[in-house]
Amino acid sequence: MMRITAVRERTVQLAAATRNASIGFGAMTASALCIETDGMRDGRPLVGLAFDSIGRYGHGGLLRERFIPRLLAADPSRYDDGNGGIDPHRAWDVVMTDEKAGGHGERCGAVGLIDAALWDLVAKHRDEPLWRTLARDDGVSASARIALYASGGHYRDADDVPALCDDVRRAIGKGHHRFKIKIGGAPLMDDMARIDAVLDILGPGMTLAVDGNGMFSRDRTMEYLDALKGRPLAWIEEPVHPLDFDLHREIAALSPLPLATGENLFSRDDARNLLRHGGLRADRDRLQFDISLSYGIVEYRRILDEMRAQGWDRARCAPHAGHLFAAHGVAGLGLGLAEVAMDDRSLFGRITAGLPLHDGVATLPDAPGTGFEACPAYADIFGELLN
Amino acid sequence: MMRITAVRERTVQLAAATRNASIGFGAMTASALCIETDGMRDGRPLVGLAFDSIGRYGHGGLLRERFIPRLLAADPSRYDDGNGGIDPHRAWDVVMTDEKAGGHGERCGAVGLIDAALWDLVAKHRDEPLWRTLARDDGVSASARIALYASGGHYRDADDVPALCDDVRRAIGKGHHRFKIKIGGAPLMDDMARIDAVLDILGPGMTLAVDGNGMFSRDRTMEYLDALKGRPLAWIEEPVHPLDFDLHREIAALSPLPLATGENLFSRDDARNLLRHGGLRADRDRLQFDISLSYGIVEYRRILDEMRAQGWDRARCAPHAGHLFAAHGVAGLGLGLAEVAMDDRSLFGRITAGLPLHDGVATLPDAPGTGFEACPAYADIFGELLN
Numbered sequence: 047m048m049r050i051t052a053v054r055e056r057t058v059q060l061a062a063a064t065r066n067a068s069i070g071f072g073a074m075t076a077s078a079l080c081i082e083t084d085g086m087r088d089g090r091p092l093v094g095l096a097f098d099s100i101g102r103y104g105h106g107g108l109l110r111e112r113f114i115p116r117l118l119a120a121d122p123s124r125y126d127d128g129n130g131g132i133d134p135h136r137a138w139d140v141v142m143t144d145e146k147a148g149g150h151g152e153r154c155g156a157v158g159l160i161d162a163a164l165w166d167l168v169a170k171h172r173d174e175p176l177w178r179t180l181a182r183d184d185g186v187s188a189s190a191r192i193a194l195y196a197s198g199g200h201y202r203d204a205d206d207v208p209a210l211c212d213d214v215r216r217a218i219g220k221g222h223h224r225f226k227i228k229i230g231g232a233p234l235m236d237d238m239a240r241i242d243a244v245l246d247i248l249g250p251g252m253t254l255a256v257d258g259n260g261m262f263s264r265d266r267t268m269e270y271l272d273a274l275k276g277r278p279l280a281w282i283e284e285p286v287h288p289l290d291f292d293l294h295r296e297i298a299a300l301s302p303l304p305l306a307t308g309e310n311l312f313s314r315d316d317a318r319n320l321l322r323h324g325g326l327r328a329d330r331d332r333l334q335f336d337i338s339l340s341y342g343i344v345e346y347r348r349i350l351d352e353m354r355a356q357g358w359d360r361a362r363c364a365p366h367a368g369h370l371f372a373a374h375g376v377a378g379l380g381l382g383l384a385e386v387a388m389d390d391r392s393l394f395g396r397i398t399a400g401l402p403l404h405d406g407v408a409t410l411p412d413a414p415g416t417g418f419e420a421c422p423a424y425a426d427i428f429g430e431l432l433n
Numbered sequence: 434m435m436r437i438t439a440v441r442e443r444t445v446q447l448a449a450a451t452r453n454a455s456i457g458f459g460a461m462t463a464s465a466l467c468i469e470t471d472g473m474r475d476g477r478p479l480v481g482l483a484f485d486s487i488g489r490y491g492h493g494g495l496l497r498e499r500f501i502p503r504l505l506a507a508d509p510s511r512y513d514d515g516n517g518g519i520d521p522h523r524a525w526d527v528v529m530t531d532e533k534a535g536g537h538g539e540r541c542g543a544v545g546l547i548d549a550a551l552w553d554l555v556a557k558h559r560d561e562p563l564w565r566t567l568a569r570d571d572g573v574s575a576s577a578r579i580a581l582y583a584s585g586g587h588y589r590d591a592d593d594v595p596a597l598c599d600d601v602r603r604a605i606g607k608g609h610h611r612f613k614i615k616i617g618g619a620p621l622m623d624d625m626a627r628i629d630a631v632l633d634i635l636g637p638g639m640t641l642a643v644d645g646n647g648m649f650s651r652d653r654t655m656e657y658l659d660a661l662k663g664r665p666l667a668w669i670e671e672p673v674h675p676l677d678f679d680l681h682r683e684i685a686a687l688s689p690l691p692l693a694t695g696e697n698l699f700s701r702d703d704a705r706n707l708l709r710h711g712g713l714r715a716d717r718d719r720l721q722f723d724i725s726l727s728y729g730i731v732e733y734r735r736i737l738d739e740m741r742a743q744g745w746d747r748a749r750c751a752p753h754a755g756h757l758f759a760a761h762g763v764a765g766l767g768l769g770l771a772e773v774a775m776d777d778r779s780l781f782g783r784i785t786a787g788l789p790l791h792d793g794v795a796t797l798p799d800a801p802g803t804g805f806e807a808c809p810a811y812a813d814i815f816g817e818l819l820n
Contacts, residue, residue, distance in 0.1 A: 057498075069531040075498075101533060107494015108539065111444075111462075144456040146488060147647045148675040148697030151536030152495065260534045288535040289702035292709060310535030315676035322679060323710050 047122040048132050048171075051091070052082040053114045054431045055159075057104040058097075060393060065201050067230030068259035069101075076394075077104035077156075080431040081117075081163040083132070087170060094167025095418050096159045097427050099338045099367040100394055101309075105156035113141045113156050131171050134164040138344040150313035154341045161342020162371050162416075170415040176371075177410055180343065180378025190410040192376045194403065195255070195364070198388030199227025199240065206232075207243050214247050217388050223252045223406025224280065225388065230258040230266075234273055241277060251405075257283040260310060264293060271301045281306040281332055289316075295325025306332035309366035312340040314348040321356045328358045332382070336366035337375045350379065369397040370416050377410055384408070396423035434509040435519050435558075438478070439469040440501045441818045442546075444491040445484075447780060452588050454617030455646040456488075463781075464491035464543075467818040468504075468550040470519070474557060481554025482805050483546045484814050486725045486754040487781055488696075492543035500528045500543050518558050521551040525731040537700035541728045548729020549758050549803070557802040563758075564797055567730065567765025577797040579763045581790065582642070582751070585775030586614025586627065593619075594630050601634050604775050610639045610793025611667065612775065617645040617653075621660055628664060639793075644670040647697060651680060658688045668693040668719055676703075682712025693719035696753035699727040701735040708743045715745045719769070723753035724762045737766065756784040757803050764797055771795070783810035 060074040076098035085092035098104060117125075120140045127133035141160055145153065169176040181188035196217045199210050214225055227244060229237045237256075244254055256279060262270065267285045274282065281304040286293045288310035298305055305326060311317055317335055320326070326333075333353070337346045350360050364383035365372045376384040386408075387395035400422050401408040411417045418424050447461040463485035472479035485491060504512075507527045514520035528547055532540065556563040568575035583604045586597050601612055614631060616624045624643075631641055643666060649657065654672045661669065668691040673680045675697035685692055692713060698704055704722055707713070713720075720740070724733045737747050751770035752759045763771040773795075774782035787809050788795040798804045805811050 068533055071531075073531060102536065103499060107498050111494050112490060144458075144460060146455055146697060149489065149538030149541075149699055151538030151699075152540050153538055154536075287702065289700075289706065291706060310533060312536055312538075313676075315674065319676065319678060319706065319710070323706070 047126045048083050048085045048092075048130060049122040050081055050117055050125070050132070051084050053117060054080045054082070055106055055109050055114070056430055057106045058393070058427060060100065062392060065231055066228045066257070066259045067261040074100065075104040076100060077106050077109065077159055078427045078431055079109070079159045079163045080428065081160070081167060083167065085171060092167060092171060093432075094163035094165070094170070095416065095428055096162035096166060096338065096371065097369065097397065097418070098155065098159060099336050099369070099372070101367065102152070102155055102339055105152065105159060108153055108156040109159065113160055116141050116143055117160060131168060132164055134161055134168060134342075135344050137164055138342070148315065150316055154312040154345070155339045158338035158340060158342040161344055162338045165343055166415040166418070173414050175410060175412055175414065176374040176416050177378035180374065181380075184347070184379055186378075186380035188378050188380060190377060190412070191407050192373060192410065193224070193383050194222065194386055194406055194408045195224035195226055195383055196222040196388040197226045197385050199244070201228060201231040207240055210240055211243055211247055213388050214244050218247070218249070218252070220390070221403035221405065222388070224255075224383070225253070226255040226257055226283065228259065229256045229270065230261050234269055238273055245277065253280040255280040255283060255306065258285040260284040260286060260288045262286050264296070267297055268300075271297070271303060274303065279303060283307065283334070284309070291320060291323035294320070295323070298325045298327060298331070304330040304332065306334055306364065308334040309336050311335060314345055314352055317349045318352045321353065321358065328362065331362065332364045333358070333362055334364050334366045337368050337372050339366070343375065346375065346379070369394065370418060370421060373398065373401070373408070373410060374416055393423055393426060397421050397427070434513045435470050435472045435479075435517060436509040437468055437504055437512070437519070438471050440504060441467045441469070442493055442496050442501070443817055444493045445780070445814060447487065449779060452618055453615045453644070453646045454648040461487065462491040463487060464493050464496065464546055465814045465818055466496070466546045466550045467815065468547070468554060470554065472558060479554060479558060480819070481550035481552070481557070482803065482815055483549035483553060483725065483758065484756065484784065484805070485542065485546060486723050486756070486759070488754065489539070489542055489726055492539065492546060495540055495543040496546065500547055503528050503530055504547060518555060519551055521548055521555060521729075522731050524551055525729070535702070537703055541699040541732070542726045545725035545727060545729040548731055549725045552730055553802040553805070560801050562797060562799055562801065563761040563803050564765035567761065568767070571734070571766055573765075573767035575765050575767060577764060577799070578794050579760060579797065580611070580770050581609070581773055581793055581795045582611035582613055582770055583609040583775040584613045584772050586631070588615060588618040594627055597627055598630055598634055600775050601631050605634070605636070605639070607777070608790035608792065609775070611642075611770070612640070613642040613644055613670065615646065616643045616657065617648050621656060625660055632664065640667040642667040642670060642693065645672040647671040647673060647675045649673050651683070654684055655687075658684070658690060661690065666690060670694065670721070671696070678707060678710035681707070682710070685712045685714060685718070691717040691719065693721055693751065695721040696723050698722060701732055701739055704736045705739045708740065708745065715749065718749065719751045720745070720749055721751050721753045724755050724759050726753070730762065733762065733766070756781065757805060757808060760785065760788070760795070760797060761803055780810055780813060784808050784814070
């Protein structure tokens with residue numbers, strides 16, 4: 047039986063001088079995690095690596111207080127896969143021991159990191175890229191090629207529109223075809239100018255979505271929906287509060303524009319309520335639950351089960367952020383679309399910056415696991431955790 | 434302007450060899466918090482104290498990572514009440530800076546501790562018990578006398594029913610009239626034997642409620658509701674998953690037995706969805722949102738506003754746990770019922786063990802603030818944080 051021998055974590059500063067309509071990112075952090083085992087690979091201990099998704103801060107405190115100690119205290123028989131490896135589903139039950147139902151914030155990100163590191167480890171143990179591991183377990187037909195969109199357009203204090211246009215042009219030059227920019231952090235007229243400036247740049251077949259980060263009132267939402275009529279947008283994301291399901295229902299009934307939401311719901315329980323009560327349309331709307339912030343692949347599969355039960359195709363899923371790990375989730379679970387940072391010079395953006403990209407389609411590497419080891423941000427994120 | 438000069442926290446072990454239907458409490462922890470200011474009281478710095486509610490572990494990691502640093506970094510003008518004191522509502526906005534919407538778990542408990550400590554501090558600054566401070570701000574008529582219920586009946590490995598009966602008899606001897614015991618951690622027949630054993634002990638006017646801790650399937654719930662017909666129970670608490678609003682609606686439509694729920698929803702957003710979608714009955718059901726685990730008084734008032742908007746009387750509120758702090762909330766906000774631990778020898782139970790109690794009605798002390806300083810567990814909880 048493979049035994050987990052050590053779990054190391056560190057908090058990485060992601061400070062960026064940008065804002066969306068909801069928060070500033072000046073003090074943003076993320077956690078990097080390394081799970082080490084007594085398994086061997088290429089003459090060294092087999093390890094699994096994970097890095098946080100973005101926007102909810104690092105999870106070091108919770109990892110140290112509850113989740114890492116439970117994992118290290120567990121007898122290996124409790125997470126054994128019966129075949130000499132580790133079963134992330136069984137390990138998930140170990141780390142969630144003595145955790146009550148509900149309260150799906152923060153802890154879901156800590157557990158999601160452990161889940162992500164274990165999937166990296168399992169895929170390495172099987173000597174295959176993570177997407178293959180996930181696809182085989184799920185029985186979906188999958189390939190290394192995934193549709194990507196480039197997310198950015200945060201507000202800047204100076205030269206906002208020209209800098210935004212430069213960002214989009216640079217991303218087009220790198221092979222991107224789909225874009226998303228922020229709305230709601232400026233007056234409507236300014237937002238319309240930003241949107242029109244980007245639409246002017248886009249070539250044939252390219253698309254633009256907009257993201258309100260959940261901060262609009264009902265009235266302001268109506269204003270935006272009215273103003274956006276006639277603009278060929280791929281979707282409007284989180285115009286209103288992520289947990290106001292009734293207001294989602296109202297908006298969905300009023301406008302044909304596709305809605306996208308879900309990045310601030312972190313569990314099967316909350317996803318189920320959104321689908322039951324939010325009035326979303328399975329023919330057009332997008333579900334953006336963040337895989338690693340939502341307890342990881344183990345819980346995300348429960349979300350996919352819930353979606354199927356409620357008549358939703360998993361191709362409607364476009365997970366929030368999540369870098370390489372989420373990209374493997376999109377490929378291996380048969381989801382619709384992966385999100386990457388438009389700014390590929392930020393630490394977060396550099397994780398996926400090396401992916402070959404043509405016409406908005408990226409190809410995941412053949413390297414075993416998640417493939418962090420070959421990504422341009424590897425040393426900056428994981429260097430101090432390895433040795 | 435009063436300045437917050439230091440914030441100290443420590444994690445307290447609450448380990449207890451008990452279980453409910455959901456989790457064991459062997460590794461349970463809680464956080465104690467002390468906020469110190471440059472205000473003076475009786476020749477010493479004015480401090481505010483808070484102690485966690487129970488069941489969700491301590492919040493030290495999150496407090497240290499995000500919420501204490503924000504409070505200490507803020508200019509005092511950001512939390513000044515305009516009158517030489519601190520305004521907990523403004524301080525709440527400070528600590529929630531750059532926090533996204535949704536994700537109401539863990540962080541709500543960390544913020545709730547800061548809120549609770551600041552209310553303790555404000556009441557001390559005004560030289561009055563906390564319930565008076567809350568009542569004046571809310572414009573409710575209030576008194577120091579509150580209806581209490583004694584909560585216990587966790588499962589034991591040996592002598593379960595006799596020990597349960599001893600607990601209830603001892604509580605009756607101390608002045609308790611209302612009781613709640615666990616269900617669902619044993620087969621139905623065993624649970625019925627526990628319930629009947631307690632009902633046999635109760636005198637005239639005394640009541641018993643039962644608590645499933647959210648673990649029942651639909652079928653098991655139906656079995657219990659059927660078996661409980663004819664038993665004069667005050668309520669059945671969390672028979673089903675706290676976030677399955679549709680299932681609450683189904684059960685509420687099937688049985689006249691009062692339902693109680695809400696202790697595993699930690700925000701106005703989640704409370705609103707429960708009231709909108711859960712089919713609960715404003716004439717009988719109980720809402721048990723935990724004040725300090727739900728971002729504290731500041732957010733709890735938003736919950737009360739939401740209840741009023743949806744036609745609910747705040748007397749339907751019986752906050753989960755929360756010891757002396759929640760008891761002041763019940764008195765000062767005009768809520769229906771406070772919960773205390775039946776076992777008044779545990780650390781948690783000792784916090785409220787000193788309250789004068791007759792016929793199920795307790796009287797809060799006149800001491801300024803929450804009154805921790807005079808409670809039997811004071812030194813054990815706060816000793817290391819002071820001086």
